[in-house]
Amino acid sequence: MRLVLASASPRRLDLLARIGVVPDEVAPAEIDETPLKGERPADYARRMAAAKAVAVARPGALVLAADTVVAAGRRILPKAEEEETAAAALALLSGRRHRVLSALTLVDVTGQARHRLSISIVAFKRLSAEEIAAYLASGEWHGKAGGYAIQGRAEALVRTISGSHSGIVGLPLFETRALLRAAGYPFG
Secondary structure (H helix, E strand, O other): OEEEEOOOOHHHHHHHHHOOOOOOEEOOOOOOOOOOOOOOHHHHHHHHHHHHHHHOOOOOEEEEEEEEEEEEOOEEEOEOOOHHHHHHHHHHHOOOEEEEEEEEEEEOOOOOEEEEEEEEEEEEOOOOHHHHHHHHHHOOOOOOEOOOOOOOHHHHHEEEEEOOHHHHHOOOHHHHHHHHHHOOOOOO
């Protein structure tokens, strides 16, 4: 049974390896990731995961797609491509709780799509200007939703998490394994 991962994320590959899964193909989806006006974070995450899976669908293969969104209230925080974006996100998240939503879509060999959504709550400590500057200097924020990577230096800035650590990283393993098992993926 062939498995296609619709993502170029090295973190998702590493997470899959933790549960003994190595995709047969990695095929990043090229889709428009612009949120719709008024779109809620959970709806956006689900829509992105589903669109990625459809974009790389292969006949007779399982296609796994995921999307991770950092949300402050109803606001979807962007992937930080510029330092200013990351700084603004960290300032917004400082001293407060936010949600990390990781949506999954698995298209099975018959073309049927199955979906799961993992929601985690992350609470940052109150961040000083020096802490934000040091984190920005690390460069770890680049390309990360909400301007941080919990699996790196930012983990020391987190007071608490409730939910899936792997989901916050970008692929909730409990839900991923359940989807793959339901589709008949052979675990060794």
